[in-house]
Amino acid sequence: MRAERYAVIDVETPNCHNDSICSIGIVILEDGFIAKRIHQLINPEVDFDEINISIHGITPADVETEPTFPEAWEALKDVLKGCLLVGHNIRFDLSCIKKALQYYQIESTPIYYIDTMTLSKECIKNLRGYRLNDLCDYFDIELDDHHNALCDSTATAELFLALIDEYDIDIENHITKYDFNSASSPARKSIYTENTKALQELEGVLSGVICDDELNDGEILFIKNWLDRHKELKGNYPYDKIYLKIEDVLEDGIITESERGELFALVYRIINPVEEASNNICITIKDSSICLTGEFECMSRHELSDLLESRGAIIKKGVSKTLDYLFVGDKGSDKWIQGNYGSKIKKAMEFNEKGANIEILKESDVISAILNE
Numbered sequence: 001m002r003a004e005r006y007a008v009i010d011v012e013t014p015n016c017h018n019d020s021i022c023s024i025g026i027v028i029l030e031d032g033f034i035a036k037r038i039h040q041l042i043n044p045e046v047d048f049d050e051i052n053i054s055i056h057g058i059t060p061a062d063v064e065t066e067p068t069f070p071e072a073w074e075a076l077k078d079v080l081k082g083c084l085l086v087g088h089n090i091r092f093d094l095s096c097i098k099k100a101l102q103y104y105q106i107e108s109t110p111i112y113y114i115d116t117m118t119l120s121k122e123c124i125k126n127l128r129g130y131r132l133n134d135l136c137d138y139f140d141i142e143l144d145d146h147h148n149a150l151c152d153s154t155a156t157a158e159l160f161l162a163l164i165d166e167y168d169i170d171i172e173n174h175i176t177k178y179d180f181n182s183a184s185s186p187a188r189k190s191i192y193t194e195n196t197k198a199l200q201e202l203e204g205v206l207s208g209v210i211c212d213d214e215l216n217d218g219e220i221l222f223i224k225n226w227l228d229r230h231k232e233l234k235g236n237y238p239y240d241k242i243y244l245k246i247e248d249v250l251e252d253g254i255i256t257e258s259e260r261g262e263l264f265a266l267v268y269r270i271i272n273p274v275e276e277a278s279n280n281i282c283i284t285i286k287d288s289s290i291c292l293t294g295e296f297e298c299m300s301r302h303e304l305s306d307l308l309e310s311r312g313a314i315i316k317k318g319v320s321k322t323l324d325y326l327f328v329g330d331k332g333s334d335k336w337i338q339g340n341y342g343s344k345i346k347k348a349m350e351f352n353e354k355g356a357n358i359e360i361l362k363e364s365d366v367i368s369a370i371l372n373e
Contacts, residue, residue, distance in 0.1 A: 004084060008085075012058060014044045014052055023058055025040075026038040051219070119160075123166070210267050227239065289313075298367050308370075330362065
Protein backbone atom coordinates (compact mmCIF):
# COMPACT_ATOMS: atom_id res chain seq x y z
CA MET A 1 0.00 0.00 0.00
CA ARG A 2 1.28 3.45 -0.86
CA ALA A 3 2.31 5.84 1.92
CA GLU A 4 -0.93 7.79 2.14
CA ARG A 5 -3.11 9.19 4.88
CA TYR A 6 -6.51 7.61 5.40
CA ALA A 7 -9.28 8.56 7.82
CA VAL A 8 -11.47 5.60 8.70
CA ILE A 9 -14.84 6.81 9.99
CA ASP A 10 -18.00 5.50 11.60
CA VAL A 11 -20.99 7.43 12.95
CA GLU A 12 -23.91 6.56 15.19
CA THR A 13 -27.31 8.27 14.95
CA PRO A 14 -29.88 9.14 17.64
CA ASN A 15 -33.05 8.28 15.69
CA CYS A 16 -34.51 6.78 12.53
CA HIS A 17 -34.30 10.02 10.55
CA ASN A 18 -30.53 9.55 10.10
CA ASP A 19 -30.07 13.31 9.67
CA SER A 20 -28.12 13.89 12.89
CA ILE A 21 -25.16 12.33 14.69
CA CYS A 22 -24.58 11.44 18.33
CA SER A 23 -21.16 9.83 18.01
CA ILE A 24 -18.30 9.68 15.52
CA GLY A 25 -15.20 7.51 15.54
CA ILE A 26 -12.13 8.32 13.44
CA VAL A 27 -8.97 6.27 12.98
CA ILE A 28 -6.07 7.84 11.08
CA LEU A 29 -3.86 5.47 9.06
CA GLU A 30 -0.40 6.61 8.01
CA ASP A 31 2.09 4.41 6.13
CA GLY A 32 -0.04 1.34 6.81
CA PHE A 33 -0.27 1.83 10.59
CA ILE A 34 -2.81 3.33 12.99
CA ALA A 35 -1.46 6.76 13.90
CA LYS A 36 -4.39 8.29 15.80
CA ARG A 37 -7.80 7.41 17.27
CA ILE A 38 -10.60 9.89 17.99
CA HIS A 39 -13.97 9.22 19.62
CA GLN A 40 -16.32 12.19 19.91
CA LEU A 41 -19.79 12.16 21.45
CA ILE A 42 -22.06 14.83 19.94
CA ASN A 43 -25.21 16.50 21.23
CA PRO A 44 -27.53 16.10 18.20
CA GLU A 45 -30.15 18.50 19.59
CA VAL A 46 -32.92 16.05 18.63
CA ASP A 47 -34.88 13.26 20.30
CA PHE A 48 -33.46 9.73 20.58
CA ASP A 49 -35.34 6.59 19.46
CA GLU A 50 -35.28 3.57 21.76
CA ILE A 51 -34.17 1.29 18.91
CA ASN A 52 -31.08 3.44 18.34
CA ILE A 53 -30.25 3.53 22.05
CA SER A 54 -30.54 -0.28 22.17
CA ILE A 55 -28.06 -0.55 19.28
CA HIS A 56 -25.27 1.81 20.38
CA GLY A 57 -26.08 2.41 24.06
CA ILE A 58 -25.84 6.20 23.86
CA THR A 59 -28.57 8.07 25.77
CA PRO A 60 -29.62 11.76 25.82
CA ALA A 61 -27.97 12.10 29.23
CA ASP A 62 -24.65 10.90 27.77
CA VAL A 63 -24.51 13.75 25.26
CA GLU A 64 -26.22 16.54 27.19
CA THR A 65 -22.97 18.42 27.87
CA GLU A 66 -21.15 17.32 24.70
CA PRO A 67 -20.46 19.70 21.79
CA THR A 68 -23.12 20.17 19.11
CA PHE A 69 -22.35 19.10 15.56
CA PRO A 70 -21.07 22.52 14.38
CA GLU A 71 -18.72 22.69 17.38
CA ALA A 72 -17.46 19.15 16.86
CA TRP A 73 -17.12 19.55 13.09
CA GLU A 74 -14.93 22.64 13.49
CA ALA A 75 -12.26 20.46 15.13
CA LEU A 76 -12.84 17.25 13.17
CA LYS A 77 -12.67 18.81 9.70
CA ASP A 78 -9.01 19.66 10.28
CA VAL A 79 -8.31 16.04 11.23
CA LEU A 80 -10.00 14.83 8.02
CA LYS A 81 -8.33 17.43 5.77
CA GLY A 82 -6.13 15.83 3.15
CA CYS A 83 -7.31 12.32 4.02
CA LEU A 84 -8.86 9.70 1.79
CA LEU A 85 -11.90 8.54 3.77
CA VAL A 86 -12.55 4.85 4.40
CA GLY A 87 -15.62 3.22 5.92
CA HIS A 88 -17.76 0.09 5.92
CA ASN A 89 -20.92 0.86 3.95
CA ILE A 90 -19.54 4.38 4.18
CA ARG A 91 -22.25 6.05 2.08
CA PHE A 92 -24.59 5.73 5.08
CA ASP A 93 -22.09 7.57 7.31
CA LEU A 94 -21.43 10.21 4.66
CA SER A 95 -25.16 10.73 4.12
CA CYS A 96 -25.65 11.38 7.84
CA ILE A 97 -22.75 13.85 7.91
CA LYS A 98 -24.06 15.55 4.78
CA LYS A 99 -27.56 16.03 6.22
CA ALA A 100 -26.12 17.42 9.46
CA LEU A 101 -23.89 19.83 7.51
CA GLN A 102 -26.83 21.01 5.43
CA TYR A 103 -29.11 21.37 8.45
CA TYR A 104 -26.59 23.67 10.13
CA GLN A 105 -25.81 25.36 6.77
CA ILE A 106 -22.13 24.43 6.95
CA GLU A 107 -20.32 24.34 3.61
CA SER A 108 -17.67 21.69 3.05
CA THR A 109 -15.43 20.71 0.17
CA PRO A 110 -16.01 17.40 -1.68
CA ILE A 111 -14.19 14.36 -0.33
CA TYR A 112 -13.02 11.06 -1.78
CA TYR A 113 -13.72 7.70 -0.19
CA ILE A 114 -13.26 3.93 -0.34
CA ASP A 115 -15.92 1.49 0.88
CA THR A 116 -14.58 -1.65 2.58
CA MET A 117 -17.90 -3.45 2.07
CA THR A 118 -17.60 -3.00 -1.70
CA LEU A 119 -13.93 -4.00 -1.60
CA SER A 120 -14.76 -7.13 0.42
CA LYS A 121 -17.51 -8.22 -1.98
CA GLU A 122 -15.12 -7.87 -4.91
CA CYS A 123 -12.23 -9.65 -3.24
CA ILE A 124 -13.96 -12.41 -1.27
CA LYS A 125 -16.60 -14.46 -3.03
CA ASN A 126 -19.43 -16.49 -1.51
CA LEU A 127 -19.24 -15.28 2.09
CA ARG A 128 -22.50 -15.77 3.96
CA GLY A 129 -22.53 -12.07 4.83
CA TYR A 130 -20.42 -8.95 4.38
CA ARG A 131 -21.34 -7.18 7.59
CA LEU A 132 -18.46 -5.77 9.56
CA ASN A 133 -18.72 -8.53 12.17
CA ASP A 134 -18.78 -11.23 9.44
CA LEU A 135 -15.58 -9.88 7.92
CA CYS A 136 -13.93 -9.44 11.31
CA ASP A 137 -14.62 -13.14 11.96
CA TYR A 138 -13.17 -14.02 8.54
CA PHE A 139 -9.94 -12.09 9.15
CA ASP A 140 -9.81 -12.77 12.91
CA ILE A 141 -10.11 -9.06 13.74
CA GLU A 142 -11.17 -8.05 17.24
CA LEU A 143 -14.62 -6.42 17.46
CA ASP A 144 -15.47 -6.31 21.16
CA ASP A 145 -18.02 -3.47 21.24
CA HIS A 146 -19.85 -3.48 17.90
CA HIS A 147 -21.73 -0.19 17.22
CA ASN A 148 -19.36 1.80 19.37
CA ALA A 149 -18.14 4.28 16.74
CA LEU A 150 -14.46 4.05 17.68
CA CYS A 151 -14.56 0.26 17.96
CA ASP A 152 -16.19 -0.04 14.54
CA SER A 153 -13.82 2.45 12.88
CA THR A 154 -10.82 0.65 14.40
CA ALA A 155 -12.07 -2.71 13.15
CA THR A 156 -12.75 -1.20 9.72
CA ALA A 157 -9.21 0.20 9.61
CA GLU A 158 -7.81 -3.24 10.36
CA LEU A 159 -10.13 -4.78 7.77
CA PHE A 160 -8.92 -2.28 5.16
CA LEU A 161 -5.29 -3.08 5.95
CA ALA A 162 -6.03 -6.83 5.77
CA LEU A 163 -7.69 -6.45 2.35
CA ILE A 164 -4.78 -4.40 1.02
CA ASP A 165 -2.27 -6.92 2.37
CA GLU A 166 -4.14 -10.03 1.16
CA TYR A 167 -5.37 -8.97 -2.27
CA ASP A 168 -3.94 -7.20 -5.28
CA ILE A 169 -6.10 -4.05 -5.06
CA ASP A 170 -5.60 -1.02 -7.25
CA ILE A 171 -6.70 1.72 -4.87
CA GLU A 172 -7.16 4.26 -7.66
CA ASN A 173 -9.93 2.14 -9.19
CA HIS A 174 -11.92 2.12 -5.96
CA ILE A 175 -11.94 5.82 -5.07
CA THR A 176 -15.27 7.64 -5.33
CA LYS A 177 -16.04 11.35 -5.04
CA TYR A 178 -18.68 12.56 -2.57
CA ASP A 179 -20.04 16.12 -2.48
CA PHE A 180 -21.42 17.24 0.89
CA ASN A 181 -22.90 20.36 -0.70
CA SER A 182 -24.95 18.66 -3.44
CA ALA A 183 -28.72 18.46 -3.13
CA SER A 184 -30.12 16.39 -0.30
CA SER A 185 -33.41 15.81 1.42
CA PRO A 186 -34.91 18.61 3.52
CA ALA A 187 -34.21 16.53 6.63
CA ARG A 188 -35.52 18.39 9.69
CA LYS A 189 -36.80 21.35 7.61
CA SER A 190 -39.71 19.62 5.87
CA ILE A 191 -42.56 21.46 4.16
CA TYR A 192 -44.23 18.35 2.77
CA THR A 193 -47.61 16.76 3.55
CA GLU A 194 -47.95 14.53 6.58
CA ASN A 195 -48.02 11.41 4.39
CA THR A 196 -44.89 12.45 2.52
CA LYS A 197 -43.08 13.23 5.77
CA ALA A 198 -44.13 9.82 7.14
CA LEU A 199 -42.78 8.12 4.00
CA GLN A 200 -39.53 10.05 4.46
CA GLU A 201 -39.41 8.77 8.03
CA LEU A 202 -40.01 5.23 6.75
CA GLU A 203 -36.99 5.62 4.47
CA GLY A 204 -34.96 6.66 7.50
CA VAL A 205 -36.21 3.66 9.49
CA LEU A 206 -35.28 1.25 6.70
CA SER A 207 -31.88 2.89 6.08
CA GLY A 208 -31.07 2.73 9.76
CA VAL A 209 -31.91 -0.94 10.30
CA ILE A 210 -29.83 -2.17 7.34
CA CYS A 211 -26.94 0.29 7.66
CA ASP A 212 -24.73 -2.51 9.07
CA ASP A 213 -25.81 -4.94 6.31
CA GLU A 214 -27.82 -6.89 8.86
CA LEU A 215 -31.51 -7.39 9.70
CA ASN A 216 -32.09 -9.11 13.04
CA ASP A 217 -35.35 -10.19 14.68
CA GLY A 218 -35.58 -7.09 16.86
CA GLU A 219 -35.17 -4.80 13.85
CA ILE A 220 -37.83 -6.70 11.89
CA LEU A 221 -40.26 -6.31 14.79
CA PHE A 222 -39.32 -2.63 15.08
CA ILE A 223 -40.25 -2.11 11.40
CA LYS A 224 -43.51 -4.02 11.96
CA ASN A 225 -44.42 -1.85 14.95
CA TRP A 226 -43.65 1.32 12.97
CA LEU A 227 -45.84 0.14 10.10
CA ASP A 228 -48.68 -0.69 12.50
CA ARG A 229 -48.53 2.83 13.93
CA HIS A 230 -48.74 4.39 10.45
CA LYS A 231 -51.58 2.51 8.79
CA GLU A 232 -52.74 5.79 7.28
CA LEU A 233 -50.01 5.13 4.69
CA LYS A 234 -51.87 2.11 3.32
CA GLY A 235 -52.11 2.46 -0.46
CA ASN A 236 -48.70 4.16 -0.75
CA TYR A 237 -45.50 2.67 -2.12
CA PRO A 238 -43.34 1.29 -0.56
CA TYR A 239 -45.49 0.96 2.60
CA ASP A 240 -47.79 -1.71 1.15
CA LYS A 241 -44.93 -3.75 -0.30
CA ILE A 242 -43.02 -3.89 2.99
CA TYR A 243 -46.12 -4.42 5.12
CA LEU A 244 -47.27 -7.44 3.08
CA LYS A 245 -43.78 -8.96 3.12
CA ILE A 246 -43.37 -8.59 6.88
CA GLU A 247 -46.86 -10.01 7.47
CA ASP A 248 -45.83 -13.03 5.41
CA VAL A 249 -42.50 -13.39 7.25
CA LEU A 250 -44.13 -13.23 10.70
CA GLU A 251 -47.21 -15.32 9.87
CA ASP A 252 -45.99 -18.56 11.50
CA GLY A 253 -44.03 -16.84 14.28
CA ILE A 254 -40.69 -18.12 12.96
CA ILE A 255 -38.25 -16.02 10.94
CA THR A 256 -36.15 -18.30 8.75
CA GLU A 257 -32.81 -17.25 7.29
CA SER A 258 -34.38 -17.43 3.83
CA GLU A 259 -37.19 -15.08 4.87
CA ARG A 260 -34.71 -12.75 6.53
CA GLY A 261 -32.63 -12.63 3.36
CA GLU A 262 -35.66 -11.94 1.15
CA LEU A 263 -36.83 -9.13 3.44
CA PHE A 264 -33.34 -7.62 3.56
CA ALA A 265 -33.13 -7.73 -0.26
CA LEU A 266 -36.50 -5.98 -0.55
CA VAL A 267 -35.51 -3.22 1.88
CA TYR A 268 -32.16 -2.78 0.14
CA ARG A 269 -33.83 -2.43 -3.28
CA ILE A 270 -36.20 0.19 -1.92
CA ILE A 271 -33.43 2.22 -0.27
CA ASN A 272 -30.93 1.84 -3.13
CA PRO A 273 -32.97 1.63 -6.36
CA VAL A 274 -30.27 3.19 -8.52
CA GLU A 275 -27.34 1.20 -7.14
CA GLU A 276 -29.33 -2.04 -7.34
CA ALA A 277 -30.21 -1.48 -10.98
CA SER A 278 -26.72 -0.49 -12.10
CA ASN A 279 -25.06 -3.90 -12.35
CA ASN A 280 -24.15 -5.54 -15.68
CA ILE A 281 -25.32 -2.59 -17.77
CA CYS A 282 -25.96 -2.82 -21.49
CA ILE A 283 -27.67 0.32 -22.80
CA THR A 284 -29.30 0.73 -26.19
CA ILE A 285 -29.70 4.43 -26.93
CA LYS A 286 -31.19 4.43 -30.45
CA ASP A 287 -35.01 4.32 -30.49
CA SER A 288 -35.18 3.96 -26.68
CA SER A 289 -37.44 6.19 -24.56
CA ILE A 290 -35.38 7.92 -21.88
CA CYS A 291 -36.26 10.25 -19.01
CA LEU A 292 -33.70 12.26 -17.01
CA THR A 293 -33.94 13.16 -13.32
CA GLY A 294 -31.71 15.03 -10.90
CA GLU A 295 -28.71 17.22 -11.68
CA PHE A 296 -25.78 15.79 -13.63
CA GLU A 297 -22.05 16.18 -12.92
CA CYS A 298 -20.78 15.73 -16.49
CA MET A 299 -22.99 18.31 -18.22
CA SER A 300 -26.35 20.05 -17.84
CA ARG A 301 -29.52 18.01 -18.20
CA HIS A 302 -30.32 19.97 -21.38
CA GLU A 303 -26.90 19.15 -22.89
CA LEU A 304 -27.26 15.46 -22.03
CA SER A 305 -30.75 15.43 -23.52
CA ASP A 306 -29.39 16.90 -26.77
CA LEU A 307 -26.56 14.34 -26.82
CA LEU A 308 -28.97 11.45 -26.34
CA GLU A 309 -31.31 12.75 -29.03
CA SER A 310 -28.36 13.00 -31.44
CA ARG A 311 -27.81 9.28 -30.78
CA GLY A 312 -31.43 8.49 -31.68
CA ALA A 313 -33.04 8.47 -28.20
CA ILE A 314 -36.62 9.56 -27.57
CA ILE A 315 -36.53 11.94 -24.59
CA LYS A 316 -39.55 11.87 -22.27
CA LYS A 317 -40.47 14.52 -19.68
CA GLY A 318 -42.19 12.09 -17.35
CA VAL A 319 -42.20 8.43 -16.31
CA SER A 320 -44.70 6.00 -17.81
CA LYS A 321 -44.93 2.21 -17.77
CA THR A 322 -43.54 2.05 -21.34
CA LEU A 323 -40.38 4.01 -20.51
CA ASP A 324 -37.14 2.15 -21.28
CA TYR A 325 -34.63 4.06 -19.13
CA LEU A 326 -34.54 6.54 -16.27
CA PHE A 327 -31.12 8.19 -16.04
CA VAL A 328 -30.28 9.65 -12.61
CA GLY A 329 -27.85 12.54 -12.11
CA ASP A 330 -25.15 12.02 -9.48
CA LYS A 331 -25.79 15.44 -7.92
CA GLY A 332 -29.36 14.53 -7.00
CA SER A 333 -31.88 17.32 -6.48
CA ASP A 334 -33.12 19.47 -3.62
CA LYS A 335 -36.64 18.60 -4.82
CA TRP A 336 -36.27 14.87 -4.19
CA ILE A 337 -38.87 13.85 -1.61
CA GLN A 338 -37.31 10.54 -0.54
CA GLY A 339 -33.84 11.79 0.39
CA ASN A 340 -31.74 9.73 -2.03
CA TYR A 341 -34.38 9.64 -4.78
CA GLY A 342 -37.38 11.61 -6.00
CA SER A 343 -40.86 11.16 -7.43
CA LYS A 344 -39.69 9.99 -10.87
CA ILE A 345 -37.59 7.18 -9.39
CA LYS A 346 -40.42 6.31 -6.99
CA LYS A 347 -42.89 6.14 -9.89
CA ALA A 348 -40.51 3.96 -11.93
CA MET A 349 -40.16 1.59 -8.96
CA GLU A 350 -43.96 1.41 -8.65
CA PHE A 351 -44.37 0.63 -12.37
CA ASN A 352 -41.67 -2.06 -12.13
CA GLU A 353 -43.53 -3.67 -9.23
CA LYS A 354 -46.55 -3.92 -11.56
CA GLY A 355 -44.62 -5.59 -14.38
CA ALA A 356 -42.89 -2.75 -16.23
CA ASN A 357 -39.21 -3.00 -17.14
CA ILE A 358 -37.76 0.46 -16.58
CA GLU A 359 -34.00 0.43 -16.03
CA ILE A 360 -32.98 2.99 -13.40
CA LEU A 361 -29.36 3.89 -14.04
CA LYS A 362 -26.87 6.23 -12.38
CA GLU A 363 -24.98 8.91 -14.28
CA SER A 364 -21.50 7.39 -14.15
CA ASP A 365 -22.71 4.12 -15.68
CA VAL A 366 -24.78 5.97 -18.27
CA ILE A 367 -21.91 8.18 -19.47
CA SER A 368 -19.54 5.23 -19.62
CA ALA A 369 -22.02 3.25 -21.71
CA ILE A 370 -22.69 6.19 -24.05
CA LEU A 371 -18.98 6.80 -24.64
CA ASN A 372 -18.35 3.10 -25.30
CA GLU A 373 -21.35 2.67 -27.58
